[in-house]
Amino acid sequence: MSRASDYVTEFMRKQVAEAAGFQCEYCLIHEKDAYFGCEIDHVVSIKHGGSSVLQNLAYSCMICNLYKGSDLGSITETGKLIRFYNPRIDNWNEHFLIQGNAIIPVNEIGKVTARIFRFNEIERRMERDALQEIGLYPKRN
Numbered sequence: 580m581s582r583a584s585d586y587v588t589e590f591m592r593k594q595v596a597e598a599a600g601f602q603c604e605y606c607l608i609h610e611k612d613a614y615f616g617c618e619i620d621h622v623v624s625i626k627h628g629g630s631s632v633l634q635n636l637a638y639s640c641m642i643c644n645l646y647k648g649s650d651l652g653s654i655t656e657t658g659k660l661i662r663f664y665n666p667r668i669d670n671w672n673e674h675f676l677i678q679g680n681a682i683i684p685v686n687e688i689g690k691v692t693a694r695i696f697r698f699n700e701i702e703r704r705m706e707r708d709a710l711q712e713i714g715l716y717p718k719r720n
């Protein structure tokens with residue numbers, strides 16, 4: 580059930596998008612280059628008690644947000660529960676690096692995030708390739 584306080588105002592959307600530089604805070608694609616655009620993500624989903632405050636909102640492409648869903652993290656190969664990368668408290672460069680057209684996770688938080696968000700699906704890598712070629716996606720971080 581949704582509460583009135585779950586509502587993200589147009590002003591908040593704008594603030595989040597601007598703070599993110601109009602790019603997905605997870606895979607770094609710019610909203611103009613994202614086929615389905617970007618939207619507001621609740622880092623901690625409302626289902627899990629997150630609310631619509633700036634500290635819990637991130638700018639996400641539709642694809643990252645779709646794969647993330649209401650999840651908060653995942654299980655590693657060794658059975659450990661690890662949270663996802665949180666753009667409000669984490670530094671992207673401490674969890675991932677860009678290598679060619681791939682986003683390489685450098686720790687467990689990066690690994691579960693990259694796997695569940697499917698950062699390196701072939702279609703996404705090809706898209707990054709094309710964007711890198713015309714200077715619209717970073718070649719390294």
Ligand SMILES: [Zn+2]
Pocket residue numbers: 603604605606607608639640641642643644
């Ligand atoms: Zn994304």
